[in-house]
Amino acid sequence: MSKQTINLNVNGQSVTAEAEPRELLIHVLREQLEITGPHIGCETTHCGACTVDMDGMSVKSCTVFAVQAQGKEITTIEGLGDPDKLHVLQEKFKEHHGLQCGFCTPGMITRAHRLLEENPNPTEEDVRFGIAGNLCRCTGYQNIVKSVMAAAEELNKPESVT
């Protein structure tokens, strides 16, 4: 099957990839664009390790063909913060021990980011419901929820509004 040219905006940069129609977005990101933050955990749309943000939606990139993402804006964990200035969620996950093996973390933070964009004042229940598409085997979620709540609180402080 012939390859197609796929133009994406990934983490603020225009990029181009050549891919067969059947190539999954997660594979194009990881193997061609060397964006290895999103991981492959189940391949059946259950675990959320491959979560990226696509045009303002959290999506499981193992269940999107790269051709379907043509022209879209993709944000991955790599686009949320940088070593000099981490995103608040990244800071709070560190502070509250919201991760252990780290495998689910990029998807989890990327999802939490969208959740807080949509709901800046979530209750604990909102957070638990909002991240239920991301599985974690290490933390039991308690500290993840704590981290997300703490990030929301931090983002809501007047001085942190940029």
Added chain:
Amino acid sequence: MSATAESVQERRAALKGLGTSRKRVEDARFTQGKGNYVDDIKLPDMLFGDFVRSQHAHARVKSIDTSAAMELPGVIAVLTAKDLEPLNLHWMPTLAGDKQMVLADGKVLFQGQEIAFVIAEDRYIAADAVDLVKVEFEELPVLVDPFKAELPDAPILREDIADEKEGAHGARRHPNHIFTWEQGDKAATETVIGEADVVAEEMVYYHRTHPCPMETCGSVASMDKVNGKLTLWGTFQAPHVVRTVASLLSGIAEHNIRVVSPDIGGGFGNKVGVYPGYVCSIVASIVTGKPVKWVEDRMENLSATAFARDYWMQGKIAATKEGKITGLWCHTTADHGAFDACADPTKYPAGFMNICTGSYDIPTAYLAVDGIYTNKAPGGVAYRCSFRVTEAAYFIERMIEVLAIKLNMDAAELRAKNFIRKDQFPYQSALGWEYDSGDYHTAWDKALESVGYSKLREEQSQRVEDFKAGKTRKLMGIGLCHFTEIVGAGPVKNCDILGMGMFDSCEIRIHPTGSALARLGTISQGQGHATTFAQILATEIGISADDITIEEGDTDTAPYGLGTYGSRSTPVAGAATAMAGRKIRAKAQMIAAYLLEVHDNDIEWEVDRFVVKGAPEKFKTMKEIAYASYNQAIPGVEPGLEAVSYYDPPNMTYPFGAYVCVMDVDVDTGVSDIRQFYALDDCGTRINPMIIEGQVHGGLTEALAIALGQEIAYDELGNVKTGTLMDFFIPTSWETPNYQTDFTETPSPHHPIGAKGVGESPNVGGVPAFSNAINDAFRAFGLTHTHMPHDHWRIWKTANELGLHAES
């Protein structure tokens, strides 16, 4: 200087040593998506391998036609057993003394078994080629029930060893029988049971499940034919053992093999074993001369690499009518699947199942375990567990409940009546262990008080009344558990894997400017070793944990160690770290004495420095000493400041805990709701309370999953029914409660810093607590025991069988 000097407390705090909730150094890369897991490894010209697997559970392989696959552009090779046979790699030894087919050698013995290995330019082509390999099968009768394994009409599974009367663990009485392992005094136990006031009897099944870490298993092999060096990256919880096995299997000298465990996305026992994928990636790289990656998908992971538990434990527990336990008897039927691929120490074919007397002073006991072959995936790995300790803890904690019912006694009181008392430690158990330390009554009383136990029982009684009066359809269960673990395998005199003694190691280098590098034989899979081992060392050598780099997982640089599983890293490698640190300090003392121009014995250690006794203004900090060790000629002392320790633990450690789970159970829908979970853990000296708490949360959630639904189920034809995360239960944040954690601290007397290990405790203790809560909910209605997993329909079935759905 002394006027502005920080206080001892300030200096101690600055070290971020033992007892500090130090933030994890690993998290910077993980939160930024810069972890380096095996599937992130990308080498030039790398090929990708994928398996053709069996859809049948038992069949003869009549032929394998790879021609169509080979014609597909981009396919490099297709390996079958015939290709591996000349290299003697078509079978491989398991860690349990059995052998396992790498690729199907004439027959297949479980659904998902590896038949052929396709090597292609990328994973897409490999997947297409897998579909093009044609395998002709002749189906054979399938054995899925271990209790039918020795019936006259049972199919013989392992024809390769059908006539062997002796296995790795003694006599075999049938071709489908692997071993019988006996511990304790059978005759005495049967006498005690025969003469007891009360005997409770139950079959306790701990169902088959799977560790299912978020990252599946995988490897990248790269054979450099120019230098004759093989590099193997992979999901290995024991990289050094993998190197030794790879050398023995391939014939490549061990110094020419470098095994690297990069970041590992969770292990939980899944990544201890050696799997056909690893072997095939090595062979494929040798054959093609190019790097070859193999990463399994989730269905392959759940159906082929490892499983855990599957123990049928028939128990009898004897007691006086006052509730003093006099004896325990257990016969276990262990379903190992097609190959015995446990990862237990050699002398323990059923792991440490003989810890099944639990936290109780049981004078007489007997345990027998029969290992059986069935047409299921091979294994019997320790899923967040120290070698069958989970099974043992579940067994005794269910038997205690069953006995309490028989005695019509409160289960908390029965436990307290039988705990090993504090003054009995070190305690010799009837099944051969020496418990190092414990204070069970204190922990138990604290737990019961914290949850308001008697109030909970009152509420439960009221609920039963309300239920009987038709006011509610929800019952309330109080799940109790007091577990004792045995971890930190283990003393070399009785613990080895493939002949390798189960010591562990640490090597430390102090740099001239006073920072340090420490390398260990273990490998973190999320436990935070880079954080906690630096803390141990900080306290030992007085260098801030922030100035210590911890490295693990590269066999070219790290000292030999047996790896990370069975909660052994802290008890064994943690001890090695402390001991190596003490060697550093001993040398530092000589240097400091020289610099201070006093005798060695005239100075003493104080947090981060040696101080002249009686003259606190005269001291040398470790930083100063480190510098001096590199730039001064000190008579009788070699330059530099390095140490290595290989630590052979004198005993195991015995962490324990007291857990209480309160649940509401809807008898109509079978839906259970966790109202409260209290977990008190005693893991001895606490290195990093934040990390301990995180381990407890995670372990409890894995316990919740196992107790309430997670299983690897097979139908009667040996088809895996739970091969995806739709059916293999992993709770989300929504189904998971908040846990309340607590602790007591009873240091291990033989461990250099008194630490015992904690990672597996919550899983070992959590499963009985959840299961006991479900069972307890129905106690008032005559239930003695119901099997896990307690998912909705099984809870409903229990209620149904108790007549709770009868029209009122």
Added chain:
Amino acid sequence: MITGNFEYHQPGSIPEAVALLSKLGDDARVIAGGHSLIPTMKLRLAMPEHLIDLQAVKELRKISVSGGEVCIGAMTTQAELIASEELHKAAPIVRETSLQIADPQVRYMGTLGGNVANGDPGNDMPALMQCLDASFTLSGPDGERTVNAREFYEAAYFTARDDLEILTEIRFPAYSGGYAYEKQKRKIGDYATAAAAVLLTKGADGSCEQASIALTNLSDTPLFCEEASRQLVSDGLDSASVNSAVASAMGQIDPVDDNRGPAEFKRHAAAIILRRAIQQAWARA
């Protein structure tokens, strides 16, 4: 978990999509959110040679309420259904149901049209649409036609939609009465062990003026419980008539044994879930 090869098409309008499908015939599959189709393709249980992606067909992505009728384009996602205040006012049961489908990520991609069209008895929207008495617009080579949701489902994965038709629109009357979608599942992301959609309207005199009941995943199709619905209107909501309506609905179900449990359990659970849905809807009526 790699799909077979296919050619990808992205038509920009309904006629273009219909023409493509007519041309490619059986070798083609229409993809909406893809969250049922892509996993099926990864298992190679479906190996279409052509995929016709409807994402660029803008007219399929809409929610409108006018003249007491709700009209939703097939490509409207569950997330959009949840977010729409207009829709929530017109039919609050849609949000309640949508929130119980899969997980957040899936709801961003999963569409109403895909959910109702593929005929999976585990999907939640078909029973909801039957409960709401929705109708589906199908566009094919011979033009447009409308099929009532209560007549659309024939068997698992078999519907009244012809292979060459595309489901483009869903219409149903706005509904302001009591409502409930009750779903028992093992965890977030699971299909229903049993689920029930119930709409009840209470008259000024406290009687039940209108009732509609439909069930999810209890047969090889969603089930509209006509008789049970009628009983609630004629006999009211006292416990005897609720019992009899539930019994009538249970007479229709035909659950199968699976990992969620044996059929016997599902029968019991379904009755409980339906009863709860009725109680909840009535309490809100």
